[in-house]
Amino acid sequence: MSDITHTIAITRTEIRQQIRHRRQQLSTLQQQQASHDLVSQFSQHIHVQSAQHIAIYLHNDGELDTQAVINWCWQQNKHVYIPILHPFSHKQLLFTRLTPTTPLIKNKYGISEPKLDVTQVIPYLDLDLVCSPLVAFDLVGNRLGMGGGYYDRTFSQHQFVRHNQQPPYVIGLAHDCQQHDNLPIAPWDMPIKEIMTPSRTLAFN
Numbered sequence: 001m002s003d004i005t006h007t008i009a010i011t012r013t014e015i016r017q018q019i020r021h022r023r024q025q026l027s028t029l030q031q032q033q034a035s036h037d038l039v040s041q042f043s044q045h046i047h048v049q050s051a052q053h054i055a056i057y058l059h060n061d062g063e064l065d066t067q068a069v070i071n072w073c074w075q076q077n078k079h080v081y082i083p084i085l086h087p088f089s090h091k092q093l094l095f096t097r098l099t100p101t102t103p104l105i106k107n108k109y110g111i112s113e114p115k116l117d118v119t120q121v122i123p124y125l126d127l128d129l130v131c132s133p134l135v136a137f138d139l140v141g142n143r144l145g146m147g148g149g150y151y152d153r154t155f156s157q158h159q160f161v162r163h164n165q166q167p168p169y170v171i172g173l174a175h176d177c178q179q180h181d182n183l184p185i186a187p188w189d190m191p192i193k194e195i196m197t198p199s200r201t202l203a204f205n
Helices: 003-024 028-043 046-050 067-075 150-157
Strands: 053-055 079-085 093-098 104-106 112-114 129-132 169-173 194-196 201-203
Touching: 028 046, 028 067, 028 194, 067 079, 079 112, 079 150, 093 112, 093 150
Parallel strands: 053 079, 053 129, 129 169, 169 194
Antiparallel strands: 079 093, 104 112, 194 201
16 A cells, blocks of 8 residues: 555545544434435435435434435335345445335344345346435535445446446435545545435535
């Protein structure tokens, strides 16, 4: 690892720690209000309104609570899918159907996810919309994740795999307090088209 790469890695680690601490300090009331406000942003989005198959994460570690959005999707008869760790492919994700009665288990990171049922798995490219978690974002569309690279691999691996089939539209979800100026970016980072917070939606070219 070069000195520059090492410096960037340290900086990214420090930013993760800072932003994670910031969102963990949000009160229960603030989290509830943010979740409620997110539904207003989410339900009015043109890509959300036209989407039938939506992937979204189950919140953890102070992340923006997605349960109200998931409930709204169910009310609109939209299919909801949750990313789960691929049991055989290293640092890859599968997307499996979530219903109100789907049993959940804890994965190796302590995050709730549906128990793997291959009959409920949807190919990534069959999704209409993917709502991605993140640790930090900036105002030019850069996204900083937890560092495992799961989503970056997912976004890059399937960009144009099938002829005449577009990849799903990706929106990052975050608290407003997760904004950071001038994120240090690594070569494998995939920029994101939009960031949605409880108060606004930011679109990038």
